[in-house]
Amino acid sequence: MTASARTRWILLAALVTSVTLVRAGAERQYDLRQRPGVTTTDDPRRVPIPPRDTSKDPVLVLRGGTLIDGTGAEPVANAVVVVQGDRVVDVGAAATVPLPAKVDRVIDVGGSWILPGLIDLHIHFTQQRGDDFQLYRDSPAAAAIRGVLLAAQLIDGGITTARDVGTLDDVALKIKEAAQRHMIDAPRVFWAGKLIGSRGGHGDEITETASGRPRSLEGSGRHRVASGPGDWRLAVREQIRMGADLIKLTAPFTKEEVAAAIDEAHMLGIRVTADAFGDYVTWAVEAKIDAIEHPLAIPDAAIRAMVKNGTAFVPTMTAFYNPTKLGYPSAHIPPGAFYYTMSRRFSMTHEDNMETLRKARAAGVKVGIGTDIPFENDQRYPSDYFQELRFFREAGYTNKEILMLATGSAGEILGIPDKLGTLQKGRLADVLVVGGDPLQDIENLRKMRLVIADGRVLRDRVTRPDASSALRP
Numbered sequence: 001m002t003a004s005a006r007t008r009w010i011l012l013a014a015l016v017t018s019v020t021l022v023r024a025g026a027e028r029q030y031d032l033r034q035r036p037g038v039t040t041t042d043d044p045r046r047v048p049i050p051p052r053d054t055s056k057d058p059v060l061v062l063r064g065g066t067l068i069d070g071t072g073a074e075p076v077a078n079a080v081v082v083v084q085g086d087r088v089v090d091v092g093a094a095a096t097v098p099l100p101a102k103v104d105r106v107i108d109v110g111g112s113w114i115l116p117g118l119i120d121l122h123i124h125f126t127q128q129r130g131d132d133f134q135l136y137r138d139s140p141a142a143a144a145i146r147g148v149l150l151a152a153q154l155i156d157g158g159i160t161t162a163r164d165v166g167t168l169d170d171v172a173l174k175i176k177e178a179a180q181r182h183m184i185d186a187p188r189v190f191w192a193g194k195l196i197g198s199r200g201g202h203g204d205e206i207t208e209t210a211s212g213r214p215r216s217l218e219g220s221g222r223h224r225v226a227s228g229p230g231d232w233r234l235a236v237r238e239q240i241r242m243g244a245d246l247i248k249l250t251a252p253f254t255k256e257e258v259a260a261a262i263d264e265a266h267m268l269g270i271r272v273t274a275d276a277f278g279d280y281v282t283w284a285v286e287a288k289i290d291a292i293e294h295p296l297a298i299p300d301a302a303i304r305a306m307v308k309n310g311t312a313f314v315p316t317m318t319a320f321y322n323p324t325k326l327g328y329p330s331a332h333i334p335p336g337a338f339y340y341t342m343s344r345r346f347s348m349t350h351e352d353n354m355e356t357l358r359k360a361r362a363a364g365v366k367v368g369i370g371t372d373i374p375f376e377n378d379q380r381y382p383s384d385y386f387q388e389l390r391f392f393r394e395a396g397y398t399n400k401e402i403l404m405l406a407t408g409s410a411g412e413i414l415g416i417p418d419k420l421g422t423l424q425k426g427r428l429a430d431v432l433v434v435g436g437d438p439l440q441d442i443e444n445l446r447k448m449r450l451v452i453a454d455g456r457v458l459r460d461r462v463t464r465p466d467a468s469s470a471l472r473p
């Protein structure tokens with residue numbers, strides 16, 4: 001072998017090795033290598049924490065209802081759910097579940113249906129309400145107040161987990177912490193930190209999407225502007241430093257930028273989702289992103305690639321139905337489209353979006369339920385969540401499938417199906433009891449009777465026999 005041939009051979013070997021390493025990096029299931037049995041935080045970060053003695057935690061028993069556990073299993077009549085502290089410690093048919101020696105509270109839910117709490121995979125606690133536009137200047141404190149109000153509305157709907165995909169400063173984190181400390185009525189929160197995107201991209205435009213109101217030239221506390229692959233990596237690390245449970249990216253970005261951000265998060269076992277459209281979706285899916293938000297001009301080839309790569313799709317049909325069909329009257333936004341924005345210029349009709357969801361269903365894409373209501377949150381939650389479910393029904397999903405999407409498979413998309421989304425032994429105690437069979441009619445999910453979040457009864461509309469009537473002659 002001549003010297004130049006040897007050099008060529010070495011270069012070729014080096015190239016093959018580096019390509020193999022890059023491929024292995026992209027396809028690796030990033031392994032946290034945690035010891036089995038270690039107690040961790042109940043979020044996708046899985047940070048080790050010291051174990052706590054839970055034996056003295058209060059015991060709550062639900063009995064008499066029909067259990068639909070979120071795994072897809074057949075309903076169980078006359079079921080019992082035993083909750084101790086924040087966990088389900090036993091669940092099943094009454095005949096098979098022994099009651100603990102000490103029970104602090106029993107709630108009879110006979111005639112009702114017991115389900116895992118519902119999950120909304122796309123909200124922003126800081127989003128506007130209908131009454132924000134006339135008199136008040138926005139601020140981080142105002143956004144936090146809105147978030148607390150929205151949290152209570154989610155609980156009213158039986159939504160016990162919310163994925164916040166872009167917040168102002170640390171509003172979503174503080175709501176998560178307040179919920180963990182049982183200070184407010186709120187769902188379990190997983191948050192993405194700030195939206196990461198490019199200068200002038202979605203979130204960094206100087207006019208507000210839909211309303212067209214001017215925004216600061218300086219940017220905002222909602223958006224981390226990044227430029228170049230190295231800076232996109234740094235932006236990811238900044239959100240993880242703040243305790244983000246997932247990362248949210250938004251187009252436009254280069255192929256290199258999106259791949260760098262996804263790789264950076266995946267190396268730390270953190271999932272990534274994106275608000276993207278057209279070819280940006282293709283690039284994100286090629287880089288093994290975990291999910292795509294919104295039905296925005298997604299190419300057919302990208303849908304096929306999502307199936308191959310296991311990319312989830314959270315279409316947020318209501319987020320586009322509302323502006324195109326209804327507008328936001330209280331914000332003086334007429335129906336028709338999103339206006340004043342570079343990032344929503346493509347044609348966008350509800351019918352096209354329904355077609356995208358049908359294609360995703362036909363192809364076998366893993367889908368999730370998320371709402372994303374940018375305005376009028378005070379009027380639209382929780383009813384828009386159920387509107388979203390109705391769109392899935394119209395797209396061909398069965399009631400049983402929709403129930404799974406709203407519970408068990410949402411736990412999978414969040415990356416913690418071992419803790420959340422189903423009513424099984426050892427899972428977190430988030431429970432919804434409704435007064436009608438959702439397998440017969442998905443609208444029965446609106447008949448909320450009882451909401452238990454993190455083991456706490458936050459709503460109780462269970463009808464009980466009137467004790468005083470028994471005393472009357």
Ligand SMILES: [Zn+2]
Nearest residue numbers: 122124165372
């Ligand atoms: Zn959003």
